[in-house]
Amino acid sequence: MDMYMAVVPPKTECVVFSIDGSFTASMSVTGRDPKVRAGAVDIVRHWQELGYLIIYITGRPDMQQQKVVSWLSQHNFPHGLVSFADGLSTDPLGHKATYLKNLIQEHGVIIHASYGSSKDISVYTSIGLKPKQIFVVGKVSKKHHSLSTVLQDGYAAHLTLLLSHGGSRPAQGNARMVIPRGYFGLPGQNASLRRRSLTTSSDEVPDTTVLLVSQFVPGGTPGHEPAVHP
Numbered sequence: 001m002d003m004y005m006a007v008v009p010p011k012t013e014c015v016v017f018s019i020d021g022s023f024t025a026s027m028s029v030t031g032r033d034p035k036v037r038a039g040a041v042d043i044v045r046h047w048q049e050l051g052y053l054i055i056y057i058t059g060r061p062d063m064q065q066q067k068v069v070s071w072l073s074q075h076n077f078p079h080g081l082v083s084f085a086d087g088l089s090t091d092p093l094g095h096k097a098t099y100l101k102n103l104i105q106e107h108g109v110i111i112h113a114s115y116g117s118s119k120d121i122s123v124y125t126s127i128g129l130k131p132k133q134i135f136v137v138g139k140v141s142k143k144h145h146s147l148s149t150v151l152q153d154g155y156a157a158h159l160t161l162l163l164s165h166g167g168s169r170p171a172q173g174n175a176r177m178v179i180p181r182g183y184f185g186l187p188g189q190n191a192s193l194r195r196r197s198l199t200t201s202s203d204e205v206p207d208t209t210v211l212l213v214s215q216f217v218p219g220g221t222p223g224h225e226p227a228v229h230p
Contacts, residue, residue, distance in 0.1 A: 008053075010108040013171040015047040016100065016124075019058045019068065020135065021117030023077075036075050037137060039155025043115070044078050046162055051171035052112060054080030057099060059092020061085050098125045104128075112171070121148050 017023070025037040048054055051106045056077075060068065062084040069082060085095045099106050103109040104127060115125045115135045135150040135158065144150075151158045162168040 004087050008107060008109065011110055012053050012108075013051075013110045013112045014055050015044075016055045016057060017044060017080075017115040018096070018112055018114075018116030018120045018123075019056050019072075019082075020060075021120050022115040034071065037155065039107075039159060041075060041077055041181075042159055043155050043162075044080075045158060046168070047113070048078040048080075050168060053109075053171075054078055055103075056082040057096050058083065059085050059095050069185040093119065093123050096120070097126045102128045117143055124148075165176075 022214060023037055023040045024033045024069045044054060056072070058068065065082070065084050068084075072082075083096075083099050085092060100111065100123070104111065111127065111129060111133070113133050113135065114120070114129055115137070116124070116139050118136055118140045121136060121140075125147055131146065131148050136144070137149055137151050137155070140148070140150045
């Protein structure tokens with residue numbers, strides 16, 4: 001496990017994905033041969049290409065990070081920050097909410113959109129996101145329909161809508177300076193693991209946040225350090 005620092009400019013716009021809730025069509029990413037939900041990678045790629053910082057969150061303990069990031073690598077998910085719980089958590093949803101609130105309140109990050117399952121709705125509403133910013137896949141109870149945007153026709157139909165006129169807009173920040181464009185598992189590129197306990201403010205670079213990020217490269221192959229920009 002290597003470490004590097006990335007500088008996050010204020011008001012960096014992000015899109016958040018709950019790993020288990022957003023991506024798996026069969027079982028959790030730590031199970032045997034979990035299937036990827038159709039169109040999931042294309043949705044993440046769409047937001048990355050628009051310039052948003054991709055944040056992957058999970059309530060799973062950090063001891064599972066190698067298995068989870070290997071799965072992201074296997075399926076060529078775009079680079080992003082990945083947050084795990086610090087050890088075993090009795091409140092995984094609470095961990096997700098605390099992590100995101102910290103990014104917003106302490107580091108000026110702007111969450112533009114979020115994805116997950118019905119379990120993640122309470123997490124996203126607790127940080128002030130509106131129903132049109134919360135996209136949910138899978139089964140959703142009727143009482144939750146008013147709190148989120150349910151993707152009943154799957155990611156393919158959702159991507160068509162995002163690509164239509166007015167469906168989505170480019171990010172208004174410098175997310176591409178934080179994580180290099182690319183995909184987990186490609187030669188010379190890193191999978192970035194973001195850990196909540198390793199966030200600090202920068203005294204040397206005004207109006208920025210320095211994130212100390214641990215990185216995992218499948219197969220133990222060293223990757224190239226991404227550039228750090230003010």
